[in-house]
Amino acid sequence: MKYNIPRGTFDILPQDSYKWQFVMDSFRKIASRFGYEEISTPIFETAELFERSSGESSDVVQKEMYRFTDRKERIFALRPEGTAPVVRSYVENHMDVLSSRTKLYYIGPMFRYDRPQAGRYRQFYQYGIEFIGSDNPYYDAEVIAIEMLWLQELGLKNLRLEINSVGCPTCAADYDAALREFFRPALQDLCPDCVKRFDLKPRRLLDCKVASCKPFRVGAPSQLDYLDAPCTEHFAKVCESLTAMDISYIINPAIVRGLDYYTNTAFEVIYEGLGAQNSLAGGGRYNGLIEQIGGKSIPAIGFAGGFERLLLALEKEQIELGKRICPDxxxxxxxxxxxxxxxxxxxxxxxxxxxxxxxxxxxxxxxxxxxxxxxxxxxxxxxxxxxxxxxxxxxxxxxxxxxxxxxxxxxxxxxxxxxxxx
Ligand SMILES: [Zn+2]
Ligand SMILES: [Zn+2]
CATH class of the missing domain: 3.40.50.800 (Anticodon-binding domain)
Structure with missing residues (x-):
């Protein structure tokens, strides 16, 4: 009998593991430098945690989640992302009582049943930052600054920060209405997924990967034109803070993020030179999530990035990532x-x-x-x-x-x- 590694997974072999250790250590260092402490949660949680937080209509829950039933018929899922487990732990351990500001980071494997391709796996390794406890736009900029400073210190050039605001539930409703108005005439020409999204989550029509859907989004209304006064002000202050921190960015209204729980700031860090899979990290504000999964209403912001693509980018730039250990x-x-x-x-x-x-x-x-x-x-x-x-x-x-x-x-x-x- 010969056994093979499951499709979409990979071994980290000794000739590469020191590079992974180097990059992971380096992430721990930059996170510590901003006052973040590590949290480790189990690789599986009740499936409902992800269904509740990501939204039943999201691709993650619909198509990509590894769900399984244990011997007692409980339904679990291998974690597809890190934020919901961290927030579950935050609520369960009453971290809001311990401190009004909580700074957490994590490193670990995530799981998604997705079509494997370059830089995309079914078990993949992520790093992430979660700041919980304030709606101040300063923290939006600070969280972004951690990622940008880290990538620059690692030696990566050709980075592009793209930001957007997806608004709050109030202004998102106005925007959804405007999008339905815009897409309604094209409804019979869109893919079946988009037809489903039209009612549930019209913003998802903007990032459909199906080629025949793409032309229909040209000229679609921008969320930024539908922000209410508080959301407009928040976004302006995030931009102002980034500029003051000497972090350049471009505003990209097409960043909608795949998960339901994002509010206000959404961002992505792009590395030019990885082809289609060029996003190194992404994140945003999720002011509604903690309440949504049983906690108090506490604002938060965070991001996550993938180690696989980061290592590809660092290798492309021929950046040396530590050394294999030799005997003394x-x-x-x-x-x-x-x-x-x-x-x-x-x-x-x-x-x-x-x-x-x-x-x-x-x-x-x-x-x-x-x-x-x-x-x-x-x-x-x-x-x-x-x-x-x-x-x-x-x-x-x-x-x-x-x-x-x-x-x-x-x-x-x-x-x-x-x-x-x-
Ligand atoms: Zn709003
Ligand atoms: Zn579509």
Whole structure:
């Protein structure tokens, strides 16, 4: 029997895992620098959490969610996104009582049953930021600033920030009415999904992926023309704050976001050069979500981004993402007596925090030197029976070829030299 990896998933192999660690660590650092703390939630939740938050009509719930029934007939779903679980935890753990401002970030796998393609998987890894507790437009800009600063610090150029306002439920209703008016004459020519969306969520007609639907949206009314006074002011202040923070942006009224819970600010960060799948991160304000899933009415804003596309973009720009870890030294042992005695010494070196590679199955000097080279170690420590008798070890610098004799002590002498090199 031969087993294959499930379609749309991938292994993170050792030759790549250090890059993932580097990028994840780097995200943790930038989030911490803005006062965000990590939260980890389970990879599955009750399916209803996502149905309630994303909206029954959303593609995520309709077509892409991995739903399953457990042995007690409870219906769960593998999480398709990170915000609803974080908000569930926020409400369940009464975080609003602990503090009026909550800054959370997360990293982890998400799951969507989608057609696999370049940069798009059924299990994919996301990072996200959630700020909960204020409607101040400053926070919209701050959340965007985290993502932009991070991507710039990683070395990415050719980034484009696109922002929009999707309004509040009041002004969204006016806008939906205007959209229905606009699309009504084309109704019989639109795809079946769009016909469904026409009544439920006419804004979704603006981002339908079906080619024959695209021409009909030319000249469609813009949400920005239907914002009420408070939403207009909020959006203007977000723009003003971004400019003051030296973050350039373009306003794109077509950003509607796939999920139901967004209000006011919506944004996307685009990296030019990844083809059709060029969005690195997206997010927005979700002032209604916390109340919608059983909490108080508390405003919030956040975003999420995918690690797969980010790594593709970083690779495209040939940005180095850390290094594979190499041993500090390779221990070469010659002779039977030395072989057992060396275990104590090896143990001492490891207790000092050094990474020492050793292979008891290799006995010849040649085989061990070859293994030392392959391992990428900069030093070899050589101990044979004669060294053992003289209570010494030989330390050879594999780069320069230089060799010194050191005492066979508790590892102090070798540590002193290798530590200098760190
Ligand atoms: Zn409004
Ligand atoms: Zn359509």
């Amino acid at each position: 030294a390779y221990l070469i042992c010659l002779g039977e007596k030395a072989r057992v005695a060396i275990y104590t010494y090896l143990n001492h070196l490891r207790q000092k925090g050094l990474y020492i590679e050793y292979d008891p199955d290799k006995s010849s000097l040649k085989a061990q030197f070859k293994a030392a080279d392959t391992s990428g170690a900069s030093y070899a420590i050589i101990v044979g029976d004669s060294e053992l008798e003289a209570k010494t070890v030989n330390l050879k610098n594999l780069v320069t070829g230089e060799q010194v004799s050191l005492p066979l002590d508790g590892g102090e002498a070798v540590y002193a030299i290798l530590h200098q090199d760190h």
